[in-house]
Amino acid sequence: VCDSSDGIGVWNWEHEVSGPSRFRNNNQPGTRVTSVTLINETSDDSLLLVGSNNGIVKLWRNWTHGHPTLMTAWRALDIAPDEGPGLVSSWQQTRGRLFVSGHTGVIKMWDCEKQLCVQNLPTASDHVLTCLSSDPDGSNTLVAGCGDGAIKLFDSRVASHMSLVMGYKEHNAYVISAQMRNESSFVSGSLDGEIKFWD
Numbered sequence: 001v002c003d004s005s006d007g008i009g010v011w012n013w014e015h016e017v018s019g020p021s022r023f024r025n026n027n028q029p030g031t032r033v034t035s036v037t038l039i040n041e042t043s044d045d046s047l048l049l050v051g052s053n054n055g056i057v058k059l060w061r062n063w064t065h066g067h068p069t070l071m072t073a074w075r076a077l078d079i080a081p082d083e084g085p086g087l088v089s090s091w092q093q094t095r096g097r098l099f100v101s102g103h104t105g106v107i108k109m110w111d112c113e114k115q116l117c118v119q120n121l122p123t124a125s126d127h128v129l130t131c132l133s134s135d136p137d138g139s140n141t142l143v144a145g146c147g148d149g150a151i152k153l154f155d156s157r158v159a160s161h162m163s164l165v166m167g168y169k170e171h172n173a174y175v176i177s178a179q180m181r182n183e184s185s186f187v188s189g190s191l192d193g194e195i196k197f198w199d
Contacts (some may be wrong), residue, residue, distance in 0.1 A: 002033040010064055023068050025050050025058060034086030035100075039112075040091070041055065045069065051100065053086025055079045070093075074115050075107060076100045085130045094138030103128040107144065109156055111176075121154050121163040131178050139183040145175025151188055151198075170196060 001009045006027035025033055035051035039059070049061040055077035060068040077087050079102045090099045097118075098110040107121040107129070123129060124145065131145040142154040149171035154163045172194040180186045186198040 002036060002050075003079070005032050006052070006058065008033065008036070008048075012064065015160075017198065023063070023075045025052065026070075027052050027056075028054060031056075031081045032086065035089040037089055037091045037098075040171060041093075043139050047090070048100070051087040052077065053079070053081045053084075053102075055087055055100075057087070057089070057098070057100070072115065076117075077102055077104060078109060079104055084128050086114075086133050088129060088133040090134045090142070092134040092138065093136070097134070098141055099132050099134055099142060101129040101132055101144065107132065107142070107154065108150045119154065119163075120160055121162060123152065124164050124167075125150065125152070126140060130175050131187065133178050135183050137182055141180065141183050143178045143180055143186045143188075145171075145178040145188060145190075147174050149173055149175060149190060151178060168198075 006025040010021045026116050031052045031054045034053045037049040039047040048060040051057045057076045058073040059071045061071050062069050077100045087102050098112050101107040104124050108117050109119040111118050127146045127148040129144050130147055133143050135141045140155050140157040144152045151168040153163045153166040171190040173190040176189050178188040187197050189195045
């Protein structure tokens with residue numbers, strides 16, 4: 001879990017009941033953590049990727065023991081800190097890809113091993129992207145939720161200008177979560193409590 005600035009707390013609910021392991025992400029003053037993602041989560045050497053509302057992502061090792069080691073950091077997105085959702089992200093384990101967006105009009109796809117942006121997907125929206133989710137099974141499908149209640153589906157196999165393959169305006173409020181279940185179905189939820197299942 002994260003606090004309103006750069007504090008991160010880790011609970012191991014299977015083995016520890018005494019409280020969380022805590023550490024700081026060492027953000028720049030005036031910025032906050034807006035995205036936390038596990039990488040290699042089934043491994044004993046899992047990593048923690050932490051994104052902030054200034055577009056910086058940091059990759060931490062040994063994060064479960066209270067003495068994390070910063071492996072690397074880079075600017076994944078060119079955004080200015082604001083009160084919105086900041087940087088939102090989705091990690092695709094099978095391909096080693098990180099998708100990031102925010103209030104920028106683009107979704108960036110990163111090859112994390114190379115720390116190289118390999119594709120920019122235009123969002124075709126004037127509204128902030130509030131959440132991202134890639135297919136956990138490794139397909140090229142990506143779903144994004146927007147501040148105006150829209151849901152957008154992208155396909156990263158095609159040219160960037162054609163990557164937006166479908167858009168829906170079914171929610172009447174800010175989309176707070178959209179999660180891919182597989183290549184052809186996902187779940188979305190909005191601020192007004194409405195949840196929708198898509199296939």
